[in-house]
Structure formats: C-alpha cells, structure tokens
Amino acid sequence: MSIPARFHDGLTAEVQAVDLDFETVGAVGTLVIRGLDHGEIARWPAEILFALPGRKDELRLGAIGQPDGARVVVQGHEAVARVLATIPQLTERRHQQTGREIRLAVTATVALVAVIAAYLYGVPLLASRIVTVVPPAWEQRLGETVALQMEASLDGEAGFELCDDNPDSLANQAIARFGNEVLAGSGSPFELDIRVVKSDIPNAFALPGGQVFFFSSLLDRARTPDEFAGVLAHEIGHVAYRHGMEQLISTAGTGALIGFILGDMTGISVAAGLGATMIDARFSRDAERQADAFAAQVAQRMDFNPAGLADLINRVGVDDEFARALALLSTHPLTEDRKAALEALSRQRPTGLRPPFTTAEWSAIRDMCKIPHN
Structure with missing residues (x-):
C-alpha cells in the first residue's frame, strides 16, 4: 500500500503530490517515488536516505547525491510511523543525528x-x-590615542582646553615639579604629562603612558593643597603601576591580546572606543589600594595628608547627582575599608617635612582656571 507524500526536486519551486513505495531486491531496499499518474519520478536506495529536521508528525527525507533541496515530505503520525517501520535504518540514523x-x-x-x-x-x-x-613606547602611543578619544567623547572634536597653556607659569612649574618628585624612585619608564583642563565634570584620570588629566571642576572642589596633592599623587601611582594599560588589556580582552601578539597596540582594532571606556571604567580594588599606598608613601617624603584624597572624593559624591554619576566617586569608589586605610596611613607621616606647594604656588594653581578663592 502506497504512502502519500510531497516531493521537491530541488531544482524548481514546484511541489508534487506523490505516492511512496518500498521495493526490496535481496538485501537492497529502494524507496520508489511515483506521481499520482503512477509514473515513476525517482528511485532512492535506502542506504543513501537521511532524515531532515521537520515539524511534529512530519518526516522529511533527503538523499545523498541528490540536489540540496530535493526531499520527500511525509505528514501524519500514522504515515510517518509506516515509513520508519518500513525503513528501520532511518530511525537509527535519526538517533545518531x-x-x-x-x-x-x-x-x-x-x-x-x-x-x-x-x-x-x-x-x-x-x-x-x-x-x-608591553613596550613603554607602545603604551605611550596607545595612551595618546585614548586621550584623543576621551577628549572627543567629553568635549567634542575641539578637545580639552588647558587652564594654563604656559608651561613656564608658576602653577605648571609647581605641578610638574611635584609630579617628578612623586614619580622619582618608582622605576617608571614614563615621563609625566599632567594637564589641568577645563571641564564641568569633577574628575581626574591617569592614562597609559604617563598622561594625567585633572579637571577644573575637581580643582574647584579642592579646599586644601592636601586634597589636590592626594588626588594627584594617587593618579601618579596608577601611572607608576601601569594600571591604565592593565585596565585597557582587561577591557579590550581578546582584541588587545591579538594586537599585542601582532605588534599593533595603536591600531583601530585595539584602540577604537577605549577612550569612552576609560571615562566610565574603574580600576580594581587592588589597583586603588596600590595607588592609595603609593600616595601615602609619597606623603612620607612630602608634607601632605593622603587622607585629603578621601575627603575630596567624599565631598564630590555628595555635591550633586551629576557628580555622583560621572565623577570621582564613580570611577574611584570610596569604600569604608579604603577610607579607613587612608586615615591610618595619614597617621604614619613623619613631622617637619617640606610642604609640596608653597602658598604662592597653591594660589597660582587655584587661579589656573580663574577659580575665585573661598
């Protein structure tokens, strides 16, 4: 008794209603496909048949050596069961598949x-x-790329505007001297490039290769030289430990590793989008603790209180929701453990040290971005 089915020849969109018969000659079985006029359309030996994915109560059969779209479709639980009973190899192959x-x-x-x-x-x-x-030269070039992206993300194509573009000014000289003294003895391969720039976002960043950005809005919130020095020393600690490069490798993941292997740490494949990523990224807790400890060690050589860093972060966080979302508290989260550690480190400072800035230098730094005195 024939089994009704539909036949696709795999060459045209035509679908034919057919009847299926199974003939056995010796040990060889063959599926015979006939049209409704009983004319033979195709003969598919059982050993070349295979089942294709189909809906429930539907069996789709293809055959090795036939066009890709060639198939026979049998519908209905009873009809499918008859085909599987007639050709048991199909059930075994379905289980294997x-x-x-x-x-x-x-x-x-x-x-x-x-x-x-x-x-x-x-x-x-x-x-x-x-x-x-990672070669320091690569890190410096990557840091420059990230800095350009960060400037474009925050302030548009024009980039950041320096608060004081005169490198020989009292303020810039004082900041450069402070940075060099902080980094001295750390073994860092980089030369610091500290920029105080105009921005409404109260934050500070250390980028790969020695670049440090200090935003005018954060300087505006700094009430004492200790707070300014604490944040700046902390960011320089990130430079010394190369936390920025470490963060980019973690963020870029496989792309950065491939770039490192291929010797391309500055191409678009690695650096694209990392400027925006660095704005929102935060260093690990271990990295923050390392940078805090670095600032505290510096404070033992220079007369400032490292706990000023915690005071400034805390104040920025309560100023307004904008500051909390986008500024120092977001990228440098101040946990209770971290705050307590900074306060403990501040108590270990020796006395009689030379302050990091003179009164005149601090006044000039405060005036860099035309900030009125409190």
Whole structure:
C-alpha cells in the first residue's frame, strides 16, 4: 500500500503530490517515488536516505547525491510511523543525528562558557602579567590615542582646553615639579604629562603612558593643597603601576591580546572606543589600594595628608547627582575599608617635612582656571 507524500526536486519551486513505495531486491531496499499518474519520478536506495529536521508528525527525507533541496515530505503520525517501520535504518540514523546535535550543542555551550570565563576572569588575571612585557613606547602611543578619544567623547572634536597653556607659569612649574618628585624612585619608564583642563565634570584620570588629566571642576572642589596633592599623587601611582594599560588589556580582552601578539597596540582594532571606556571604567580594588599606598608613601617624603584624597572624593559624591554619576566617586569608589586605610596611613607621616606647594604656588594653581578663592 502506497504512502502519500510531497516531493521537491530541488531544482524548481514546484511541489508534487506523490505516492511512496518500498521495493526490496535481496538485501537492497529502494524507496520508489511515483506521481499520482503512477509514473515513476525517482528511485532512492535506502542506504543513501537521511532524515531532515521537520515539524511534529512530519518526516522529511533527503538523499545523498541528490540536489540540496530535493526531499520527500511525509505528514501524519500514522504515515510517518509506516515509513520508519518500513525503513528501520532511518530511525537509527535519526538517533545518531540527534546524538551528534546534542554533542555539538554541549561542546558549543562549554566553549562559550570557557570564552566568557576567560574574558571575565582569565584576561583580568593575566593583564597584570601581560602589562610588564608591553613596550613603554607602545603604551605611550596607545595612551595618546585614548586621550584623543576621551577628549572627543567629553568635549567634542575641539578637545580639552588647558587652564594654563604656559608651561613656564608658576602653577605648571609647581605641578610638574611635584609630579617628578612623586614619580622619582618608582622605576617608571614614563615621563609625566599632567594637564589641568577645563571641564564641568569633577574628575581626574591617569592614562597609559604617563598622561594625567585633572579637571577644573575637581580643582574647584579642592579646599586644601592636601586634597589636590592626594588626588594627584594617587593618579601618579596608577601611572607608576601601569594600571591604565592593565585596565585597557582587561577591557579590550581578546582584541588587545591579538594586537599585542601582532605588534599593533595603536591600531583601530585595539584602540577604537577605549577612550569612552576609560571615562566610565574603574580600576580594581587592588589597583586603588596600590595607588592609595603609593600616595601615602609619597606623603612620607612630602608634607601632605593622603587622607585629603578621601575627603575630596567624599565631598564630590555628595555635591550633586551629576557628580555622583560621572565623577570621582564613580570611577574611584570610596569604600569604608579604603577610607579607613587612608586615615591610618595619614597617621604614619613623619613631622617637619617640606610642604609640596608653597602658598604662592597653591594660589597660582587655584587661579589656573580663574577659580575665585573661598
């Protein structure tokens, strides 16, 4: 008894109503496809048949060596059961195919989990080790690229406007001298480039390669030289430990690793979008603690209170919601443990040290961005 089906020849869009018969000659079985006029359309040996994905109570059969779209479609639970009973090899092959699909799905899932785990945990763990072999020249060029992107993201194509573009001014000379004294003895391969720029966002950044940005809005909120010196020393600590490069490797993940392997740490493939990423990124807790400890060590050589950093971060956070979302409290979260550690470190300072800035220098720094005195 024939089994009704539909036939697609794989060459045209035509769908033919057909009847299926199964003939056996010796041990060889053949599926015979006939039109409703009983004319033979095709003969498919059983050993070349395979099942294709289909809906419930539907069996789709293809054949090796036939056009890709060639198939026979059998519908209905009873008709499908008759075909499977007549050609038992199909049931075995369906089980094999299902097993392969399950194994493929499991393998793909395991691979995806491994990639995600490597991205979330492996790359950040390796970043601190990878950064030690990144050539300083590469890091400097990458930092320049990121700085340009950051300027464009925050202030448009015009970039940042320096509060004081005269490198020989009293304020710039004082800041440069302070930076050099802070970095002295750290073994850092970089020369500092500290820029005080006009911005409504109260924040400060240390970028790869030695660039440090201090925003005028944050300077406006600094009430004492200690607060300014504490933040600046903290950011220079990030430079000394190369935390910016470490952060970019962690953020860029595989792209940065490929760029490092290929010797391209400045191309678009690695650097694109990292300026905006650095604006919103925060260093790890370990990196923040390292930078805090670095600032405290500097305070033992120069007479400023490292706890001023905590005071300024805390004040910025309560000023307004804008500052809380986009400024120092967001990128440099002040935990209770961190605040307590800074206060403890401040108590260890020796007395009788030379202040980092004279009264005249601090006054000039405060006037850099035309900030009125309190």
